[in-house]
Amino acid sequence: MAQVDTERFLKDLNELRKIGEFKTGVHRPTFSAEDMESRRWLMDRMREVGLEPSMDGIGNVFGRHPGPGPHLLVGSHIESQNQAGWLDGALGVMAGVALARAGLPVDVVAFADEEGHYGSFIGSRSLLGILEDSEIDSLKNRYHGKPLREALREAGLEGLPRPKLDPSRYKGFFEMHIEQGTQLESQGLRAGVVTGIVAIWQFRLTIEGMQDHAGGTTMAERRDAGLTAVRLLSRVDREFPLLCGPRTVWTCGRIALEPGAPSIIPGRAEVLFQFRDIDVPTLERLEECLTRIVQEMNRTERTTTTLEAMSRSKPALCDPAMQAALADAATKHANGQWQHMPSGAGHDAQYMARIMPASMLFTPSINGISHHWAEDTKEEDLALNIRIMADAAEAYLRG
CATH class of the missing domain: 3.40.630.10 (Zn peptidases)
Structure with a gap:
């Protein structure tokens, strides 16, 4: 030996x-x-x-x-x-x-x-x-x-x-x-x-709302891209555990709000999001879930979210x-x-x-x-x- x-x-x-x-x-x-x-x-x-x-x-x-x-x-x-x-x-x-x-x-x-x-x-x-x-x-x-x-x-x-x-x-x-x-x-x-x-599957979520005054715009009138981003990620965190495997992980690595000032309602948000697993069917279920969440929120939110797949490794x-x-x-x-x-x-x-x-x-x-x-x-x-x-x-x- x-x-x-x-x-x-x-x-x-x-x-x-x-x-x-x-x-x-x-x-x-x-x-x-x-x-x-x-x-x-x-x-x-x-x-x-x-x-x-x-x-x-x-x-x-x-x-x-x-x-x-x-x-x-x-x-x-x-x-x-x-x-x-x-x-x-x-x-x-x-x-x-x-x-x-x-x-x-x-x-x-x-x-x-x-x-x-x-x-x-x-x-x-x-x-x-x-x-x-x-x-x-x-x-x-x-x-x-x-x-x-x-x-x-x-x-x-x-x-x-x-x-x-x-x-x-x-x-x-x-x-x-x-x-x-x-x-x-x-x-x-x-x-x-x-x-x-x-495998690491990475996505970009782009949320389009309406930039407006933080004091003069009522809550009912707002099209706040930042709040949509928060609500979307909250839904992911509720629904992914029902579909994931024992070692699945998911991460929001970046949320960028535009224009990014404290007194301006964000008119745009960009979210970089990924999930990882060794099992391809699990990855496919999670992507289907993410797609469905975006589709449903586009019907209920006053903003529009676009989902873009950046990479899907094997x-x-x-x-x-x-x-x-x-x-x-x-x-x-x-x-x-x-x-x-x-x-x-x-x-x-x-x-x-x-x-x-x-x-x-x-x-x-x-x-x-x-x-x-x-x-x-x-x-x-x-x-x-x-x-x-x-x-x-x-x-x-x-x-």
Whole structure:
């Protein structure tokens, strides 16, 4: 059996967290000086374990195993959200390095910009060959507006090739990640074998009313787009629980009122709304419900609401054989302390699942915190899960 060096694994993770250190977390936004320093640091670690490192024209760092296959691909990302946690992404990349150090035939990848500072999964999509140059030309940083082309030039990546992955090289893709929720910790569990990654269906609701004076317009006369938005979301919150699955979630991420002044009745409201589930029929029921609510409110309100579907992603189901290998290893190392569970967040694994078998392993998140500098996981749980993944990877390669 492969002997994984858990002490060195934890040492690497703690060394990486010093790059862009922010309180107990990190601040390594994509293509920042800290992010590029961490990518060069990672390439050095890859060399140490016998991998052949390279960085492509979108910032993906790739460590290629020089020996014969069959091979596995293992990884995640190492840039962070702003002022965020030290494990989100980094855990999966350093797990790959640990497996390579243990002698397993793995290639290790750190995908660029999983966190979406410039776009949606641009690193993993580039490796699949579905990131066009025209899209790169159009993308800008969502926080400060810097064009992606400018960021690539400043990072020294301009003009570098963007090769596609060859899926025939791999038997499958493994990604270790923190749960980013409370399901494991709340049940006293130490590992989660992921069944699939949820689909995210996103919508824009535009409500047209009548802008008017807040003092001179009686309540009976008003066509208040803001109040319609509140009433619509209240109905969603009443009716969705009758149709949802056990892990369905829904979120109103933005309500924008125009003109947005305290003494003016809002004449227009824009609502950005999403729901997530791993089951497509559940997603379809929820969209039907949302459509019906809009239709009914257009008959009863003095405003008009338009529903626009912005995106409907597909759930990515994890490979059954890889799940079985992880489950067997979890039973060996944490019998009675693990469970099968879906991922409520998006991950690079959902793109790898399009071209090869893919799977994920979750570690607990203390208090469920993620995308915040207080994000953390017990070191004994990190060590436990790297042993689970090493045993699962070795067994799956033999199978």
